[in-house]
Amino acid sequence: MERMYHMIGENVFRICLRYMGTRFDAEDMLQESIIKIYSSIGKFKWQGPGSFRAWYSKVTVNECLQKLRKKDILQDGIPIENVDGLFTEPEEKEIERIPAKVLQKMLCEMPDGYRTVFNLYVFEKKSHKEIAGILGINEKTSSSQFFRARKFLCGKIEEYFKKSDSQ
Amino acid sequence: MKNNAENNGKWIEAFRKSLENSEVEMPGGMQERIFGRRSTGPAWALALCALAAAIVLLIYPRDSGVSDFRNQYMAAAVDSASEHKPYVCEEIKTGNIPAVIMPIEENANRPVRKRPSGVYEPGPAVSHALGAADESVHGKAAKSESVMKRSAVLRSSITEGIITERNRPSGWKRLSDGKWSVSLSFETSSSADVSIGRESGSETASMADVQDVSESYYIYFRNGVPHIIPPSYDYDHLQPLSFGLGIQKTIGEGWSLGSGITYSLLLARVTENGSEHMTQSLNYIGIPLRIRRSFWSRKNYMAYAGAGFSAAYCIYGKRGSEKLSLNKIQYSLDSALGFEYRLYGPLGLYMETGLSYRFRQNLPVETIWQKNKFGMILQIGVNLSY
Numbered sequence: 001m002e003r004m005y006h007m008i009g010e011n012v013f014r015i016c017l018r019y020m021g022t023r024f025d026a027e028d029m030l031q032e033s034i035i036k037i038y039s040s041i042g043k044f045k046w047q048g049p050g051s052f053r054a055w056y057s058k059v060t061v062n063e064c065l066q067k068l069r070k071k072d073i074l075q076d077g078i079p080i081e082n083v084d085g086l087f088t089e090p091e092e093k094e095i096e097r098i099p100a101k102v103l104q105k106m107l108c109e110m111p112d113g114y115r116t117v118f119n120l121y122v123f124e125k126k127s128h129k130e131i132a133g134i135l136g137i138n139e140k141t142s143s144s145q146f147f148r149a150r151k152f153l154c155g156k157i158e159e160y161f162k163k164s165d166s167q
Numbered sequence: 168m169k170n171n172a173e174n175n176g177k178w179i180e181a182f183r184k185s186l187e188n189s190e191v192e193m194p195g196g197m198q199e200r201i202f203g204r205r206s207t208g209p210a211w212a213l214a215l216c217a218l219a220a221a222i223v224l225l226i227y228p229r230d231s232g233v234s235d236f237r238n239q240y241m242a243a244a245v246d247s248a249s250e251h252k253p254y255v256c257e258e259i260k261t262g263n264i265p266a267v268i269m270p271i272e273e274n275a276n277r278p279v280r281k282r283p284s285g286v287y288e289p290g291p292a293v294s295h296a297l298g299a300a301d302e303s304v305h306g307k308a309a310k311s312e313s314v315m316k317r318s319a320v321l322r323s324s325i326t327e328g329i330i331t332e333r334n335r336p337s338g339w340k341r342l343s344d345g346k347w348s349v350s351l352s353f354e355t356s357s358s359a360d361v362s363i364g365r366e367s368g369s370e371t372a373s374m375a376d377v378q379d380v381s382e383s384y385y386i387y388f389r390n391g392v393p394h395i396i397p398p399s400y401d402y403d404h405l406q407p408l409s410f411g412l413g414i415q416k417t418i419g420e421g422w423s424l425g426s427g428i429t430y431s432l433l434l435a436r437v438t439e440n441g442s443e444h445m446t447q448s449l450n451y452i453g454i455p456l457r458i459r460r461s462f463w464s465r466k467n468y469m470a471y472a473g474a475g476f477s478a479a480y481c482i483y484g485k486r487g488s489e490k491l492s493l494n495k496i497q498y499s500l501d502s503a504l505g506f507e508y509r510l511y512g513p514l515g516l517y518m519e520t521g522l523s524y525r526f527r528q529n530l531p532v533e534t535i536w537q538k539n540k541f542g543m544i545l546q547i548g549v550n551l552s553y
Contacts, residue, residue: 031200046390046391
């Protein structure tokens with residue numbers, strides 16, 4: 001059991017950090033997710049390399065979403081004008097220059113609602129329709145939340161480059 | 168940065184790739200939080216150890232009348248030897264015949280030697296004083312029975328104390344005085360053993376089995392059905408080694424109670440599934456509790472028998488590169504037969520041999536203590552008394 005924890009713990013914690021935003025909440029979720037993984041391992045069916053990782057990642061995401069639903073996440077957020085072009089998006093190469101820890105921190109600073117939709121869309125590769133079904137919202141809300149998340153990140157990235165240029 | 172709709176997906180993809188496999192600092196102590204358990208052992212055993220430690224630490228030495236008198240007499244002798252003047256000992260003064268301690272002129276500058284442990288070896292001043300005391304009592308006219316009896320008692324008590332102290336080895340002299348002793352020891356046990364671990368094989372597991380499987384087993388999924396495969400381990404145990412620091416307190420005539428702290432190292436060469444070699448090392452910290460009874464002593468030698476109980480906890484374990492977390496206390500019962508030789512003053516050397524029985528534990532790994540529950544132990548050490 002403990003060997004399995006060593007194998008998957010880091011990946012599980014990475015997912016929890018992405019969804020929960022704070023390290024404290026992420027540690028709680030890590031504990032709950034590991035217990036959930038162990039208790040439901042009988043349901044896992046081997047479908048080739050990578051299937052185990054995909055399975056336990058899904059279990060972890062579901063646990064995180066359950067927790068976030070209780071917090072009524074979609075009430076969070078900054079009012080934002082839904083107008084294209086109000087923010088400039090970074091280039092791929094610029095993102096590669098930013099350390100992963102900084103990107104993680106930007107993601108954690110995002111409001112819970114934006115972050116959840118962003119994670120589901122970008123990391124779990126869900127469509128807005130699927131996200132709407134998971135979170136119990138409508139598709140347009142999912143799209144606007146994702147838009148806001150992108151704008152938030154772009155602002156943070158711009159801030160980061162301004163600071164690093166001034167130094 | 169550019170405002171380019173075509174770039175929308177790429178930077179997000181780069182964002183995703185950067186975070187997906189990034190390093191994260193794992194929280195400490197998570198294994199204990201998840202897997203639980205810290206076995207503290209039976210409450211009565213812990214209470215007994217705590218009580219024993221409290222008794223050893225809290226008992227104060229008792230003073231006897233002879234020691235008080237002797238200390239005063241020795242102080243007088245020291246004073247007289249260094250100050251070159253006669254000293255009248257008030258305790259010996261009886262009637263009008265005081266005992267007078269006269270310093271020996273030729274040795275006037277040499278102080279009276281005093282053993283650090285409190286054993287008094289009479290120097291020339293006191294020897295002379297004893298002689299002077301005799302002379303002052305017997306040589307004088309007053310030969311009353313009470314005076315002679317008192318001086319005889321005085322002389323016999325002093326000389327007996329001196330002789331007894333000179334010949335009594337460190338650690339058990341003047342047992343009624345409640346003295347302490349501290350010891351450093353090295354211990355090893357009976358020879359190493361080779362054992363074969365579990366045989367490999369696999370069996371189909373139910374869902375309940377999979378949830379309760381221990382860490383020594385592998386879970387293998389075939390066609391969606393979990394299988395449990397226990398690995399096989401061959402253990403080649405090396406001789407365990409222990410080092411200890413002990414403290415002993417005399418609690419009665421010939422009896423002493425001791426405790427302390429020990430460090431033990433259990434090493435084994437492990438072969439997993441016949442091919443992978445690794446080293447298993449387990450580091451234990453233990454607290455022993457021993458009671459000892461001396462049954463024979465001659466000059467600088469003493470023999471004793473003892474029995475005790477100890478509790479040891481594995482503070483760090485490793486097998487190959489894998490850390491082991493045993494979380495269990497190893498209890499044992501010990502018996503010993505020992506022999507001590509006083510080297511000089513408070514310093515003594517001791518050696519003891521005995522039997523040790525280790526209680527069974529359900530550990531995920533095999534140790535020499537679990538393999539051989541009964542073991543012969545050999546311990547050598549030094550003892551300091553004060």
